[in-house]
Amino acid sequence: MKSNKAIKFLKKNYTGWLFNLPLIIGLLMFTAIPMLCSLVYSFNTDINIVNGKTQMKFYGLQNYADAFVRYGDTVWLAAKNTMIYTLLSVPISLISSYFLALLINTNLKGVKTFRVLYYFPCMIPAVASGLLWKDMFDPTYGVFNKVLGLVGLGPYRFFSDKNSAMPSIFLMNMWSIGGSMILWLSAFKNIGKHYYEAADLDGANAWTKLIHITIPMSTSMIFFNVVTSMIGSLQYTGTLTFASRGGRGPDDSLYMFGVLIYREAFEKDRLGYASALAWLLLIVIAVITFLLFKSSKWVFYEEEV
């Protein structure tokens, strides 16, 4: 009876299903099935692919227990570094890109050229960018130390010192704030001009307009940027390209959770354990995102008014 209903439903919406089929296949192949595989792997160990067939030993929840007990120190260190990186890099990059966008949100001549110039660094692949900054921050040959040396400063060890490694990453990330800047600009362009005209009539200055119009009207974009930047930061693996000791940095000061997963999966061949770590990271990201959404009453959506 139920199957008859299902067949009738499919027949009735036959064309719609056909149109959706490529999307459904794509989602299954590239999202759902790989996620399911990684979930299965996370409960197994000694995973090998022999003649196209996956062989593995059931390990129960041991991979998850290992993350907390057996390798707890390493996991905790990576989690702590990732949290510090996220808590500092998200506000730094968002606030700086916000003010950069405010700066170029004018009608001055040539401002479009500046927008392109600011966005330029985002067009460089992350690997090339990492190598470039590794070269510029080199303690011996790096251009930064050469320039600082001219004014009697340095030499600094940047990525090679555990105290300066993390701040150096923030400095490096500032280089690509053009990406967020474009998003802020699009939010500013969507704010109705009539708000500013009304404020002008009331004699409001630039600061008042920023506090009472621009910021409240761009809260939806602030929220979007906070959520996406937070997720991106928690998954950060950029140190693999420029940090010493296989992306861990001096004294493990740059050992991020993403790097830990990568190393466990592809360097130590512990795919099951790496999958368990990935699922733990997913849970953390989901919880933080959920909390962000729960606390998003301050977000203003103009279309809902």
Added chain:
Amino acid sequence: MSVQNTPFSVTERQRKAKSKKIINSVVLYTIMTVLAIILIFPYAFMVSKSLMTGEEVIDPQIVVFPKAPQFINYVNLFKQSGYLKATLHTCIIIAFNLIAVFKYDSR
């Protein structure tokens, strides 16, 4: 009294507003230019390094521009590194992504 003063006040106010606008523009252009130089410097540095010889790259002195720009690195790029093949692979992925986005993005 106020009628006599109006044209003068308006002109004075306009002049003040104009000079304020010019000062604002100069300040904005200065900040924007400084930021542009800071953001473009690493990129220009990378391009400059690509035109340097091996000795110039590791020179302890600051070498901003190569003495005699040479393109051997670019020649090597095409001859030795499989650059064209990698570019082809990237183009295939871009094409696939673009088709997928335009065809199936329902928004």
